[in-house]
Amino acid sequence: QKVTNTLAELGEKTLKPDANIIKLPNISASVAQLKAAITELQAKGFKIPDYPESVKTDEEKDIRARYNRCIGSAVNPVLREGNSDRRAPKAVKEFAKKNPHSMAEWSQASRSHVSHMHSGDFYHGEKSMTLDRARDVKMELITTSGNTIVLKPKVSLKDREVIDSMFMSKKALLEFYEKEIEDAHKTGVMFSLHVKATMMKVSHPIVFGHCVRIFYKDAFEKHAALFDELRVNVNNGMVDLYNKIATLPQSKQDEIKRDLHACHEYRPELAMVDSAKGITNFHSPNDIIVDASMPAMIRNGGKMWGADGRLKDVKAVMPESTFARIYQEIINFCKWHGAFDPTTMGTVPNVGLMAQQAEEYGSHDKTFEIPEAGVA
Structure with missing residues (x-):
């Protein structure tokens, strides 16, 4: 019941200079949608585990970590290795003008x-700095009770990279x-x-x-x-x-x-x-x-x-x-x-360079719900 990892294949293609990838509208999945998909696959005979609501064992942690890769827009960080060019093609724009909603x-x-x-x-609690050299950072919470909770043991950063944090x-x-x-x-x-x-x-x-x-x-x-x-x-x-x-x-x-x-x-x-x-x-x-x-x-x-x-x-x-x-x-x-007026309105192309699995804040594995009071 194994299928090929087409997302990984797509990731390899993004590294090739001659690759031209057209992104169709895709679904950013929530936990509710993920659970519905799991139930549907199980009903069709796929032997996959339930999504664990709360995790205690290492096995449950592993299951949840695997499933969590599917949440949100899984394809976006992969595609963001290259340049992005979002624009309404002329024919589409003309059609919209002639047939306004x-x-x-x-x-x-x-x-x-x-x-x-x-x-x-988040906007009012933001701090950022540019790194003076390549270095590893770790993210931790020093609680008011004096404990240290490690949020992320290691993140490798490059020379001149910007690190930005907010809460x-x-x-x-x-x-x-x-x-x-x-x-x-x-x-x-x-x-x-x-x-x-x-x-x-x-x-x-x-x-x-x-x-x-x-x-x-x-x-x-x-x-x-x-x-x-x-x-x-x-x-x-x-x-x-x-x-x-x-x-x-x-x-x-x-x-x-x-x-x-x-x-x-x-x-x-x-x-x-x-x-x-x-x-x-x-x-x-x-x-x-x-x-x-x-x-x-x-x-x-x-x-x-x-x-x-x-x-x-x-x-x-x-x-x-x-x-x-x-x-x-x-x-x-x-x-x-x-x-x-859709018949006269212009359009805004969105062209930009994104790289190295760029993701919105609040969507990646460096966003945490803080369990108790302290300084992160």
Whole structure:
């Protein structure tokens, strides 16, 4: 049941100067999608192990490490060995101009806006330096209790390479969520969360999970012991919670669902992914990906779907201040000048040199959830 490692073959091709690789849109997989794929393969007779939720033995560590290679956009770091040239071919652009997709009107009275952190996010906790020579570094956490936890024993760096580090404060993040949820509730604007949990496969599921837990805080506090016992992990979305409680007696399931529902009384309305099926923004972290969800919201005149199947103004929450501000600028532009016109709009080619398995911060094996207070 072995198949060839085509990704490794692709990696070899990137090193050849005459290779010309065309990248099609690919899926950045989340843990939920990975598990679904494993179940499907097992059903077709492939003898592969389950994805281990928590790891204790060396074998489980090995299984998880192998599977984790498939999470996120596995092909990107391989392709990034070479030059990248992303542009819309002329024929595609001409077709788009002649057959424009629908664009909703923008109102100057629109209450839609972007909310981001002003301190405590990655941008505000960044430090970098250029190396004076090739050297190895190790990454460790010196805890306030005086212990040293090794996060990464060895990373080899080259002469003149830039090493860059940043952190996001959990405390600041939770305070930010509390404030924004409260603001949306008070002002009557729908709440939505936009992250990129598929690509930022280490950091953003954590950022996503914290928002879900704050939104349903009372229910999570009441059932904390039970959720721990069931290993509920809403970093994988509310779908993880629903799947885990499905093993409980019906009366207990109903009680939990009632408690979750009760939270909505003092919470803002939540943006929907599928109003008809009752699937909210919190259902699964891969349902709303910021660089697809925000353009969709902008094309809809700054609106997203509510539970009643209507388009409504929305607070778009994205904790990180870096890309959040770009989207706010677009909203300002549309409110002032009206919707964009696909029949006349230009296009931006993206040409760049990337190398040595370049990956976004928050997606590689040098991103860590810090287990206790200290200095990294």
